[in-house]
Amino acid sequence: MEKIKNFVSLLADKEHVVIISHVNPDGDAIGSATGMKKFLEANGKGVQVVVPNKYPQFLDFLDPDGRIIAYKDDMLRAETVLLSADMIICMDFNSLKRIDDLGLLVAKTKAPKILIDHHLQPEDSFDIIFSDPAASSTCEVAYYLIKGMREADGSLSPVNLDSGISFYTGLMTDTNNFANSVRPQTFRMACELLELGIDKEDVQFKVYSGFREERMRMMGYMLYENMKIFPDQKAGFMLITKELKEKFKFNDGDSEGFVNLALNISGVEVSALFTEADGYVKVSLRSKGDFSVNSMSRAFFNGGGHQRAAGGKIYIPVDEVEEYFLTSLEKYRHTICK
Numbered sequence: 001m002e003k004i005k006n007f008v009s010l011l012a013d014k015e016h017v018v019i020i021s022h023v024n025p026d027g028d029a030i031g032s033a034t035g036m037k038k039f040l041e042a043n044g045k046g047v048q049v050v051v052p053n054k055y056p057q058f059l060d061f062l063d064p065d066g067r068i069i070a071y072k073d074d075m076l077r078a079e080t081v082l083l084s085a086d087m088i089i090c091m092d093f094n095s096l097k098r099i100d101d102l103g104l105l106v107a108k109t110k111a112p113k114i115l116i117d118h119h120l121q122p123e124d125s126f127d128i129i130f131s132d133p134a135a136s137s138t139c140e141v142a143y144y145l146i147k148g149m150r151e152a153d154g155s156l157s158p159v160n161l162d163s164g165i166s167f168y169t170g171l172m173t174d175t176n177n178f179a180n181s182v183r184p185q186t187f188r189m190a191c192e193l194l195e196l197g198i199d200k201e202d203v204q205f206k207v208y209s210g211f212r213e214e215r216m217r218m219m220g221y222m223l224y225e226n227m228k229i230f231p232d233q234k235a236g237f238m239l240i241t242k243e244l245k246e247k248f249k250f251n252d253g254d255s256e257g258f259v260n261l262a263l264n265i266s267g268v269e270v271s272a273l274f275t276e277a278d279g280y281v282k283v284s285l286r287s288k289g290d291f292s293v294n295s296m297s298r299a300f301f302n303g304g305g306h307q308r309a310a311g312g313k314i315y316i317p318v319d320e321v322e323e324y325f326l327t328s329l330e331k332y333r334h335t336i337c338k
């Protein structure tokens, strides 16, 4: 509570708050950033959201006027906004490396930096840290933080419907539709948000039913032709090459959810999706049970994340990816079994 009081008093005289979230922003990144923005705006603050690159189209409904600045597309504006910020709130990431070049800019600014997040091991580049790795999502951390802020200062207005829709979206997407990392507080928050009047079917529809035909066909192809299952290694593997991206007119965000699919197969405890990009291969990992993909990603994939959902990047030719994955898996299991 002491920390929350410090935050509330630090925030009191601030006028230009910038909220930042991570590269390839997902539902929790955009949900937490816009949810917090709407809460702060309702309390008289001027707020801008800046992300390293554009969010996928299915999240348009959280930013209907297109106010979110993507650093990659509008560096000058992002810089101007950041340099005039009197507070920076970082959401849904734990290290400035997760915001690419934007991190260098943030490190240069003098404004106090607040972290609101749910990843393990946050780095100490922040002045105040609200991090709860047991929370389902950053939206959950932010929602309960706002409750605490209102206990500290009764004059603050509560989460309104608009802000609630944002927070509900992150809660829903980061838990894979309330399947993973949920705890009583998660459902309590969902209940309270529904009581605010959120139309959950509408959010559900906007997030999970706006796909293009090519995306659905690609999912079918990935399951039928592309996915490899290695029973001895208890592993599933998918690889999206540039050639496949072209074949299915791939857009950012199209592969959302693919990495979870192999985990539905009995006996599979770790699933990996590799996506060829310019100069690197993006890594996405999911697991069941005690297998920590966070540790594995830190050790072999230049990344990190959570116990059962993590990601990273590797810098090897695409045709070496499968072997690299299998070798890393073997080495990782060997180390943890020692």
Ligand code: 5GP
Binding pocket: 098, 119, 259, 283, 284, 285, 302, 303, 304, 305, 306, 309, 310, 311, 312, 313
């Ligand atoms: P996804 O597989 O959905 O891209 O990422 C799952 C989780 O892994 C994210 O929520 C994030 O915590 C983490 N993650 C993804 N990519 C990276 C990365 O390049 N570096 C680190 N440190 N974490 C990542």
Ligand code: MN
Binding pocket: 028, 029, 092, 118, 137, 138, 174
């Ligand atoms: Mn998250």
